[in-house]
Amino acid sequence: MSAQVAESATTSRDRTTSGSRTPVPTPRPRAGRRMRRPAVIISAAAYLITFLVVLPILWITLLSFQQSDTILSDPFSLDSLTLDNYRNVLETLPLVRMYANTIIIAVASVTVGTAVSFMVSFALTRMVFRRRRTQSFLRFYLLSGLAVPVYVLLFPVYRLDLALGIYGTYLAVVIPYIAVSIPFNTLLLTGFLRDFPSELEEAAIMDGAGLFRICWSVVLPTMRPILATIVIFNVVYVFNEFPFVSILINDPDLATVSLAVSRFQGQYTVDYGGMMAAATLVLLPQLAIYAVFQRHVIAGLTAGAVKG
Amino acid sequence: MVWVSSPWKIALMVFPAFILFTAFFIYPVVYAGGYSLTDAAGFSGADFIGLDNYLALGEDPFFRRSVTNTLLILVLSVTFLVPASFGLALLMQQRVRAAGALRALLFGPAIVAPILVGLVWVFILDPRVGLLNHLLEPLGIPPVQWIGGDSLAPYSIAVVFIWASVGFAMTIFYAGLRLLPAEVMEASSLDGASRWQQLRYVTIPMMRETIGIVSLLLITNVFKIFELVYMLTGGGPVHSSETLVSYMYFVTFTDQRYGSGMAIAMVVFVIGALTSLAYLTLSRRGRLA
Numbered sequence: 001m002s003a004q005v006a007e008s009a010t011t012s013r014d015r016t017t018s019g020s021r022t023p024v025p026t027p028r029p030r031a032g033r034r035m036r037r038p039a040v041i042i043s044a045a046a047y048l049i050t051f052l053v054v055l056p057i058l059w060i061t062l063l064s065f066q067q068s069d070t071i072l073s074d075p076f077s078l079d080s081l082t083l084d085n086y087r088n089v090l091e092t093l094p095l096v097r098m099y100a101n102t103i104i105i106a107v108a109s110v111t112v113g114t115a116v117s118f119m120v121s122f123a124l125t126r127m128v129f130r131r132r133r134t135q136s137f138l139r140f141y142l143l144s145g146l147a148v149p150v151y152v153l154l155f156p157v158y159r160l161d162l163a164l165g166i167y168g169t170y171l172a173v174v175i176p177y178i179a180v181s182i183p184f185n186t187l188l189l190t191g192f193l194r195d196f197p198s199e200l201e202e203a204a205i206m207d208g209a210g211l212f213r214i215c216w217s218v219v220l221p222t223m224r225p226i227l228a229t230i231v232i233f234n235v236v237y238v239f240n241e242f243p244f245v246s247i248l249i250n251d252p253d254l255a256t257v258s259l260a261v262s263r264f265q266g267q268y269t270v271d272y273g274g275m276m277a278a279a280t281l282v283l284l285p286q287l288a289i290y291a292v293f294q295r296h297v298i299a300g301l302t303a304g305a306v307k308g
Numbered sequence: 309m310v311w312v313s314s315p316w317k318i319a320l321m322v323f324p325a326f327i328l329f330t331a332f333f334i335y336p337v338v339y340a341g342g343y344s345l346t347d348a349a350g351f352s353g354a355d356f357i358g359l360d361n362y363l364a365l366g367e368d369p370f371f372r373r374s375v376t377n378t379l380l381i382l383v384l385s386v387t388f389l390v391p392a393s394f395g396l397a398l399l400m401q402q403r404v405r406a407a408g409a410l411r412a413l414l415f416g417p418a419i420v421a422p423i424l425v426g427l428v429w430v431f432i433l434d435p436r437v438g439l440l441n442h443l444l445e446p447l448g449i450p451p452v453q454w455i456g457g458d459s460l461a462p463y464s465i466a467v468v469f470i471w472a473s474v475g476f477a478m479t480i481f482y483a484g485l486r487l488l489p490a491e492v493m494e495a496s497s498l499d500g501a502s503r504w505q506q507l508r509y510v511t512i513p514m515m516r517e518t519i520g521i522v523s524l525l526l527i528t529n530v531f532k533i534f535e536l537v538y539m540l541t542g543g544g545p546v547h548s549s550e551t552l553v554s555y556m557y558f559v560t561f562t563d564q565r566y567g568s569g570m571a572i573a574m575v576v577f578v579i580g581a582l583t584s585l586a587y588l589t590l591s592r593r594g595r596l597a
Contacts, residue, residue, distance in 0.1 A: 039403060046404045049396065050413050053475065057416075059439050060431050076442070116324040123321035127313040138322065145333050147584035149532060151553050152573045155343070155560050156336030179332030182325050211317055240421035242535050247561060258421045262539070265430070272437055279427050283420065290419045294412045297419060302479055 057283065064280045068273035085277035092267070093260070093278055099285070102256040105170055106238040109177035114230055116178065117185030118223075122215055124186075125193040126201070139190060145183030151243060153180070158247050172248040173256075177241070181234050188303065192226045193219070232293065232300035239286070257282055337577070344570035354567070361571035370547040371572065374555040377462040381551065382530045384466040385473070390523055393474050394515075397481035398507070411482065414475035422472070426539025429468045430455070433540065455540045461549035465536050472536075473529065477522050484518035485511070517590060524587045531579050552576055 065081040120142065129135045157176050161167040166175070196219065204218045220227075242258045249259060261282055268274035290297055344361055348354035365371045396414070400407050417425065432439045433454035441451045454464045488511065496510045512519075537543055537554040547555065553576060560569025 042399065042402045043404045046399050046402075046407070046410055049399075050410045053414055053417065053471065056428050056432055056439075056471070057420075060428050063431065116328065119321040120325035123313075123318050127318055127321065129313070129318060130315070138326070141334075142325065142329055145329065147581040148333070148337055149528075149553075149576050149580035151532070151534065151556060152340050152577045152580075153333065153336040154557070155566060155569060155573070156339040157332060159339070160332065160336065175328065176332050179328045182329045182333070186325070211313070236419055240419075240423075242421070242423045242538075243557070258423045261421065261423050261427055264427060265539075272431075275427075276431060279424065279431075282424060283428070286420060286424075287416060290416065291412075294415075298412070298415055298479055301418065301476070302483060 057287075060276045060283070061280050064273065064276035066273060068271055085271075085273035086281070088271070089268075089274050089277045089281060092274075093281070095281060097253065098255060098257050098260045101170075101254055102239060102258075105174055105177070105256060106235050108170065109174045109181070109238055110231055110234045112174075113178040113181040113234060114185060114227065117182055117189055117230075118220070118227075119215075120182075121186050121189035121193055122219065125190050126196070126219070139186070142186045143183055145180075146187065150180055154243055154247055157244070161248055167248065168250045168254070170254060173241075173244050176244055176248070177234075177238055181237070184233070185230050188226055188230055189223075192223060196222070228296060229300040229303050232296055233303070236297065236301065340570045340573050340577070343566055344574045346567045348566040349568075350564045357567070361568045362574075364568065365571055365575070368568075370550065371555060373548060374550040374552050377465075377549060378531065378533070378551045380462050381466040381469060381533065382527060384463070385470055385526055385530055386523055389470050389473060389477060389526060390519065392470075393477035393522070394481050394519070396474065396478040397485055398511075400478065400482055401485055411475075411479065415479050416475065417472045418476040418479075420472070422535035423539060425468065425472050426536045429464075429471075429536075429540060433464050433468075455549075456545070458545060458548050461541045465533065465540060465549065465551070468536050468540065469530065469533060473526060477526065480522050480525075481515070481518060484515055488514055520590050521587065524583055524590065528580065528583045528587070531576065531583070552579075 064085055065083070066077070067080050067082055067084065070077055070080060120138075124135055124139050153176065158167070161172045166172045200218055200222075201214055204214050209218065239256075240258060241256075242262065245256050245259045246262065249255060255263075261279070264275050264278050268278065343354065345356055345358060346354035347357045347360070400411055400414075404410065420428075431437060435441060435451050435453050435456050438454065440454060444452065453460060455461050492510060492514070493506070496506050501509070532553060533551045534553040534557065537549060537551050538557075541549040543550040543554050543558055547558070550558065552572065556569055556572040556576060559565050559572060563569075
């Protein structure tokens with residue numbers, strides 16, 4: 001199922017890329033492309049809807065340049081735009097720290113999560129168990145996690161972190177993030193590995209490659225597209241995750257971006273300009289990164305639709 | 309590979325994921341299930357009380373409110389979001405200049421952290437500083453309590469949820485539309501089908517599975533709504549705008565009634581398991597998701 005999901009996402013992306021860039025009109029398998037009567041109206045509608053969707057983000061960006069006292073009285077005035085809000089926020093908001101924490105947590109959990117998922121998926125599809133039933137049971141066992149809404153885990157994991165003495169450290173969220181990523185990663189990876197041609201492996205074995213050679217030097221390099229999907233999906237998850245960090249990280253010095261966002265309301269209680277500048281400062285990097293990797297993010301997340 | 313791999317090699321490959329997953333996923337679910345049958349709260353011990361927590365939920369007006377709110381958001385989202393995003397996908401398929409850029413912009417909200425989505429919308433819905441009331445003011449409409457008040461909050465949460473999901477749903481529909489066989493569409497237009505007939509009798513029937521999958525995804529996502537409530541209303545006033553998950557969070561972590569909290573968690577778990585099951589059956593039948 002998942003492999004198909006991923007494939008459909010990637011193929012549609014590839015078609016889009018080839019379609020919109022080449023000057024020569026490529027024959028695209030499109031439905032209903034005859035008669036474009038009110039082409040202008042259709043375009044106008046598309047632009048209007050897009051504008052309305054983007055409006056909330058434009059709005060807070062605009063307000064972040066306003067003086068705090070005019071935000072309440074005359075939010076539409078453009079006379080007195082100022083950078084004061086940003087100056088104030090940058091002095092109080094540990095932006096670099098927040099991003100550093102998030103990146104540390106993301107790198108740790110995504111690398112380990114992808115690695116262990118790859119290893120187990122390789123074993124489940126490319127290695128031969130003495131008893132086949134064990135193999136299919138293990139796959140089912142790992143995939144069963146897909147049916148569990150992660151909120152169920154919050155309290156038990158909190159207790160577990162306390163018991164293991166890792167509560168309030170990076171590890172407190174890194175380990176749950178890895179565990180939570182395993183079912184989805186395994187789903188995509190086993191789907192992909194199943195269709196992997198065994199000739200490559202056999203040739204490698206003839207050449208005297210051992211298990212780890214095959215795993216890391218033969219199979220892994222061919223999996224770049226699916227690994228990219230997994231990495232993107234997991235990174236977006238970690239950047240956006242809030243419930244776990246809100247419970248498992250109590251030290252402000254370890255706060256991630258989304259944890260910091262939740263505290264803006266408290267930090268800048270009456271300083272609306274400050275709040276909006278802070279929100280913009282978090283929003284813009286996210287949108288900038290998205291703009292760069294846009295195609296891959298969309299493909300990755302539609303593939304990740306399984307997990308949602 | 310046609311020979312049996314050596315057990316220690318298999319073990320080496322399987323164990324890291326297996327242990328992490330068992331300890332931090334399966335064990336917590338079992339633990340939550342067990343806790344839901346006890347009266348654990350605050351610093352006191354936990355005594356087995358059977359299904360009492362579940363029975364008490366039936367009596368809990370706040371829990372009932374959180375269920376109705378979640379269902380309200382669910383109904384609103386599915387009835388508006390599915391047709392809207394499908395229509396949008398159809399629109400984006402037309403010859404629109406820079407359609408790729410528009411699609412990317414529409415998808416944007418889906419990558420913004422939910423907690424930030426909530427914060428952005430505070431600035432729009434807030435009765436005092438919000439954009440919406442400022443826009444309504446010249447029309448002579450007095451300030452509306454979109455999120456602070458008692459009655460409108462769940463509707464506002466639904467609107468924000470729709471905003472955050474429309475581009476995502478559109479993208480899946482769009483991918484589905486592109487995979488429709490071009491020959492069938494051409495044949496139907498050669499047969500003289502009008503655009504409406506083509507949509508009604510060819511496109512929609514062929515998209516049935518995608519529609520089902522998008523709907524199910526939205527349903528699972530509605531049952532996960534938490535950050536929006538947390539940011540927009542904090543569940544208040546007096547728990548009138550809680551969703552299932554936000555109420556579970558409150559009961560467990562703020563009120564520290566761990567037993568009841570885990571009973572709610574188990575309700576969420578069962579709903580999640582059922583929708584996943586429906587999703588699996590549906591996507592196994594279709595080739596597309």
